[in-house]
Amino acid sequence: MKPVIGITTSYIGEASPMRIFLKETYSNEIRQAGGLPMLLPLDINIEDIKEYTARLDGILFSGGADLSPHLFNEEPMWELNCLLSSRDNTELGLMKAARDLRMPIFGICRGCQTINVALGGTLYQDIQRQVPGSHGHYPKDTPACEAYHSVSILEAGSYMAEVFKQSVIRTNSFHHQSVKKLAEGLRLTAQTSDGIVEAFQGVDPGWYVHAVQFHPEAMSSKYPEFHGLFVSFIEACRKKIGDK
DSSP states (O other): OOOEEEEEOEEEOSSSSOEEEOOHHHHHHHHHTTOEEEEEOSOOOHHHHHHHHHTOSEEEEOOOSBOOGGGGTOOOOTTOOOBOHHHHHHHHHHHHHHHHHTOOEEEETHHHHHHHHHTTOOEESOHHHHSTTOOOOOOTTSOTTSOOEEEEEOOTTSHHHHHHOSSEEEEOOOOSOEESSOOTTEEEEEEOTTOOEEEEEESOTTSOEEEESSOHHHHTTTOGGGGHHHHHHHHHHHHHHHHO
16 A cells, blocks of 8 residues: 655745645655655644644655744744745654654655754754855755755764765755754754754654755755655555554
8 A cells, every 4th residue: 555645835926825835856755755645735723733643644844935933932034924824833743743653754845844843942043144164055046956065974873874975965955943952852863064954864763753954855866865855754654554
C-alpha cells in the first residue's frame, strides 16, 4: 500500500479570491519515492484537521512565505515579506495533530521553520540583519537546481548522513529567515560555515521528524542524490503503516 502524503500549499496572486499554489516538483518527488501526494488547502479548521490527518500517513511541509514573528513573541522587522495567517494557523494545527499521532513529517525551507516554531523554537526574521558575518543565502537570480553554498553534515548516524554518505555537500538556498533557537526535542544535523541551521531531526526514535532549509525537490533533477531525502521520508511512512 502506498502511503498517502499531505503536502501543504501556498497562495499566489493578488486577486480575490487568491489561488492555491504548489510547485509540481514536490508532488513529483513524493510520487517517485512511492507515495501518493494529497494537496492540502490553507484554511483547514481545527475539526477538519483531525479528519485530514486520519486519512494521511505523513505530511510534507513545503516552502513559501515568511512565518509571522508573533508566533514566537516578536514584532515584525522591515525585511519581512508576505505573511499568511491562514497558512500559519493551518500548519500549526497540522503539526499538533501529527505530533499527537506520531505521524512522520518532513519540512522543506519554510516547512523547516514551521516545524521548529510549532515545537517551541524561534527564528531569525532576517539573516543578513541579525547574523553578523553571515554569507549569502538568497541568490534571487540563480536557478533553483544550482548548488550555491556548502553544508556540513554533523552526525554520522543522522538521516542526512544516511542519505548523502559524506560530511560536506553543496545545496541551493532561497531563504532570508532561518532557525534561531532549536526547539526542545530536535537536534541539529547540518549547518553552513556561518552557523545557519540547514537540517535537524527529532530525538524521539518513535517519531520521524526531519527538516532541511534548502530545496531538495529542485535539486534532484540535476543531483539525484537529493531524491534520497524523499525516499527516507516515504520509508518512515511505510513503517508507520506497518506498525498500525
